[in-house]
Structures are given as structure tokens and as C-alpha cells.
Amino acid sequence: MQEEISQDQSTEPTIPKIQVDSDWKAEAQAEKERLSAVEQKAEAKAEAKAEAKQMPEPNFRGLLGILASQALMGLGMHQDPSGNGIMVDLEGSKFAIDLLEMLKDKTVGNLSEEETTELKQLTQELQSRFVQIAKLVATQMKEGGAKSPQTDTPESGGIIDPTA
Numbered sequence: 621m622q623e624e625i626s627q628d629q630s631t632e633p634t635i636p637k638i639q640v641d642s643d644w645k646a647e648a649q650a651e652k653e654r655l656s657a658v659e660q661k662a663e664a665k666a667e668a669k670a671e672a673k674q675m676p677e678p679n680f681r682g683l684l685g686i687l688a689s690q691a692l693m694g695l696g697m698h699q700d701p702s703g704n705g706i707m708v709d710l711e712g713s714k715f716a717i718d719l720l721e722m723l724k725d726k727t728v729g730n731l732s733e734e735e736t737t738e739l740k741q742l743t744q745e746l747q748s749r750f751v752q753i754a755k756l757v758a759t760q761m762k763e764g765g766a767k768s769p770q771t772d773t774p775e776s777g778g779i780i781d782p783t784a
Contacts, residue, residue: 687719694712695708695710708753
């Protein structure tokens with residue numbers, strides 16, 4: 621019996637045994653599935669973002685929208701980057717409106733009634749705004765030219781001629 625005790629109390633280090641139980645395996649599998657689900661969600665988000673960034677389908681209404689936007693920008697839809705007034709580009713605006721007029725003339729008989737009406741109303745509205753802005757610019761020029769950025773403020777609604 622003493623021999624048995626002495627063998628158990630020996631100074632040799634004992635090597636721990638690695639035990640792999642089914643709980644550990646289940647946890648690892650659950651973590652793997654969770655990571656897979658996270659990756660799938662990230663991929664779905666990326667795909668949705670890519671779809672949102674896609675350009676719209678080219679159509680007649682889109683063309684009208686682009687030309688109208690160009691005309692409106694020239695008529696002062698955007699503030700001067702310095703914040704001292706609005707930018708007016710009558711020549712650029714006139715060009716965009718003239719393109720719409722040319723499009724109206726060249727497409728006679730080839731557009732639906734709705735497209736024809738939309739194009740006609742759009743050109744009339746833009747031409748009316750052009751006349752109003754052109755008169756305002758002419759009046760301002762008679763009163764002493766375009767206001768300088770130093771004296772103009774956004775509240776005064778000054779017009780800044782980008783070509784000057």
C-alpha cells in the first residue's frame with residue numbers, strides 16, 4: 621500500500637487531457653452560422669446600395685428633366701459658392717431652353733399627347749422665368765451693375781453674373 625501512495629505522490633508532472641465535448645462543437649457551429657448570416661446581410665445591403673446608385677432608365681422625361689435643370693440652374697436656382705448671392709447664367713439657360721424648343725419642333729407627330737403637353741408646358745414656364753430673370757438682371761445693371769461680392773448679402777437677393 622505504501623508503494624501505491626508513493627507512486628501517486630510522484631513528482632512527475634501530469635499532462636492534462638483535452639476533452640472535446642458536444643457543447644463546444646455546438647457553440648462553434650452556432651458561431652459559424654451567426655457569422656454567415658451577418659455576411660449575408662452585409663452582402664444584401666451592398667447589393668441594395670448598388671441598385672440605389674444605378675442611373676434611371678433613359679427616357680424622354682429624363683431628357684426633359686436634365687435640360688430643364690440646366691435652364692433652371694442658369695436662372696439662379698443655385699447660390700453663389702461664396703454665399704453672396706445667386707448665380708445667373710442667362711446664356712447657358714437660353715441654350716437649354718433653345719434645345720427644348722428644338723426638341724419640340726423635331727419631335728412633332730412622334731410624341732404621345734402627354735409628352736407633347738409636358739414639353740410645351742415646360743418650355744413655356746422656362747421661357748417665362750427667363751424673361752423675368754433677364755428683366756431683373758437688366759434692371760440691376762442699370763442701377764450700377766452687378767453687385768460686388770463685398771456689398772452683396774444673401775438676404776438682399778443679389779444676382780452675381782458668373783461671366784463678369
